[in-house]
Amino acid sequence: MPQNLQAGFLLHQQNYQESSLIIDVFTRESGRVALIAKGVKRQKSSYLGLLRPFIPLNITYIGSGNLKILTHVETGHSDAILPGLNTYCGFYLHELLRHFIPVGEPYPDVFLHYLVCLQQLKTSQEIEAALRTFEIQLLQALGYGLQLEIDYLTHQTIQATENYQYDIQQGATVNAQGNILGATLIAMQQGNYSDTRQLSEAKRLMRQVIDFYLQGKPLKSRTLITKLIQRESCKNNSSY
Known part of the structure; x- marks a missing residue:
């Protein structure tokens, strides 16, 4: 050997x-x-x-x-097949790694997070949660960690029932017209999502954050996933 x-x-x-x-x-x-x-x-x-x-x-x-x-x-001895749409989610992980990880710089923690997320894509139904967790862990490892614990203006702990506005460079602050619930920020911090609203809000926020750091670079896998979801939605609607 x-x-x-x-x-x-x-x-x-x-x-x-x-x-x-x-x-x-x-x-x-x-x-x-x-x-x-x-x-x-x-x-x-x-x-x-x-x-x-x-x-x-x-x-x-x-x-x-x-x-x-x-x-x-x-x-190694591992099944390479990801079920259905999860294949494209796997390619999404690869695009993120190629955009964010510099050549020749080791990130052993990110490697471990990738292993965990890949296993979830193979076996779990919690795909949205797995992707959000990986995105947050990746940015944290690169020094772009999200402030999810306190209000950056009041310095108060994030409250589950409050609405917040999120500034990518500073963090969250209470805003009655804000588009993200405190419970979502807490879920993102803990990696534990309890409902579809939290997943939807976390997805929207992470898309904004990733786009900010990519500075206009497109993610081909994201576009493809959106098209595939829309296609499946049309198929399902046509049967009613």
Whole structure:
């Protein structure tokens, strides 16, 4: 077995020359790594079919530049299939990681959070809650943590029954016309959502926060998920 195997997951791949790929792998020890996977598209390649999203990989590579060379890959024992729409939610996680995690900087906590969220996408019905929790954990790890505990003007603890207005750079403050309930902010802080209103408000707020930090960069997976949901809604409505 090769030495210095690193645990990782494939985030993205693109064709390179006739038989190779350039891959973006998120590893526990080194963060994101860009690699040339030479000859992996050849029928006789021992790595053919191994480089797939959502399955644990163990890899080795060489090189000192920004684009290194993959020297070995093996897969863990895990089912790569995410059910239905959850596949696109998984690609959404990958887009977030590629936008927010710098190449070559390790974020072992984010790697662990990704593992947990991926398992929830495979087995749980609480998909919206899982995505919101991952988004919050990712931003926290990068130093963009949300202020969800106190009113930034009054310094009072967030109250479940109050309405709040949220400023992305400062936090929440009581506002009778605010569009987010204190109970939602508490749910986001605790990662425990009790109703659809909390999930809806948390989704709207996190979309605003992520868009703010992306500075106009689009998320293709988000657009695709929206279209798929709309398509399913039309199918369901057509039967009534």
